[in-house]
Amino acid sequence: MTRSSLTTPPPGAQPPPAHPDAPSAGSTLGSHYSKCFGCGAGHPTGLHLKARTPDGATVEAEFTVGEAHQGAPRLAHGGVLATAMDEVIGMSVYLLHKPYVTGRLETDYLLPVPVGTTLHLRAWCTGIDGRKAYLEAEGRIGAPDGPVAVRAAALFIEVNMEHFAKHGDLAAIAAEHQDYEVNP
Numbered sequence: 503m504t505r506s507s508l509t510t511p512p513p514g515a516q517p518p519p520a521h522p523d524a525p526s527a528g529s530t531l532g533s534h535y536s537k538c539f540g541c542g543a544g545h546p547t548g549l550h551l552k553a554r555t556p557d558g559a560t561v562e563a564e565f566t567v568g569e570a571h572q573g574a575p576r577l578a579h580g581g582v583l584a585t586a587m588d589e590v591i592g593m594s595v596y597l598l599h600k601p602y603v604t605g606r607l608e609t610d611y612l613l614p615v616p617v618g619t620t621l622h623l624r625a626w627c628t629g630i631d632g633r634k635a636y637l638e639a640e641g642r643i644g645a646p647d648g649p650v651a652v653r654a655a656a657l658f659i660e661v662n663m664e665h666f667a668k669h670g671d672l673a674a675i676a677a678e679h680q681d682y683e684v685n686p
């Protein structure tokens with residue numbers, strides 16, 4: 503991964519210990535919003551990611567590239583693949599049990615991804631430094647140990663719920679996500 507200094511944890515930054523209220527090993531992670539392009543079941547052409555955590559520290563999901571996700575004929579659009587990485591990383595911050603948003607997302611494309619391919623996605627945290635969470639993800643073709651097609655490194659920034667209330671529609675999130683800790 504050609505990671506920039508902006509997505510590399512500073513010396514001493516460590517992944518956090520498991521939050522006591524975060525999803526435990528073996529849990530599935532629900533969609534945070536039904537209309538989310540990444541995980542919403544109600545989105546007509548979205549990615550429909552359904553994530554789980556096998557171990558309480560990493561998150562896994564599968565994304566099957568469809569007709570609606572093409573760039574070049576029969577090949578996935580790079581922006582769609584970046585979205586998949588953003589989303590699986592976004593789901594992995596559930597494990598931190600605080601609201602975060604993407605500040606920076608870096609993506610390496612290693613292989614073309616044809617329509618019909620299932621990408622096996624995995625994301626994990628590499629360190630926390632104050633409000634900054636450093637995260638990485640990969641997408642492998644066809645199987646969890648298949649060839650790596652996409653890699654990503656990201657900097658997510660912790661926000662409070664006012665961020666969603668001020669700039670978006672907090673009520674819409676809260677109505678669908680009753681069990682989320684809204685005052686972390």
Ligand SMILES: CCCCCCCCCCCCCC(=O)SCCNC(=O)CCNC(=O)[C@H](O)C(C)(C)COP(=O)(O)OP(=O)(O)OC[C@H]1O[C@@H](n2cnc3c(N)ncnc32)[C@H](O)[C@@H]1OP(=O)(O)O
Pocket residue numbers: 508534540588589592593601602603604605606633634657659661675676679682684
């Ligand atoms: C009910 C449940 C709800 C849950 C909802 C879950 C949704 C999940 C969605 C999942 C979907 C997938 C996810 C999505 O799609 S999230 C949607 C896409 N992302 C956004 O819309 C974020 C837009 N940006 C902002 O709102 C602000 O810029 C934020 C909040 C990020 C920071 O503005 P704020 O005024 O608060 O803080 P600050 O500016 O003092 O910065 C703080 C520190 O961070 C550093 N920094 C900042 N940016 C960058 C950068 N680009 N590169 C490097 N560094 C950066 C900055 O230098 C500073 O460092 P330092 O000086 O302290 O060292």
